[in-house]
Amino acid sequence: MTAAAQLQLRTYTIKDGMLDAWLDLWHAEIVPLRRAHGFEIGQAWVDRERGQFVWLIGYAGExxxxxxxxxxxxxxERERMPLQPEDYLVRSEVRDVEPA
Known part of the structure; x- marks a missing residue:
């Protein structure tokens, strides 16, 4: 991530049985489109026990x-995307964060 990027840490709770489908679509559809719109994608993590997906996204544009x-x-492109968050997400939490 660039030093000037505004960062968000996003935690999504995924519907039961849909975590792997979410991951496939996130990698194939969301990441490339976010990058095409100038976003930086940082680390991403899965907590299978809680059914959660956590990722870091940044944007450094003026x-x-x-x-x-x-x-x-x-x-x-987003409107044509087969992924609709409500199809996969039970809950989402978005936090604005900065490097420590």
């Missing part, structure tokens, strides 16, 4: 994370 995130969600 327009800010929120503007880039809106563009991502409104993009034609």
């Amino acid at each position: 327009d800010g994370f929120a503007a880039a995130n809106t563009r991502y969600w409104n993009s034609p």
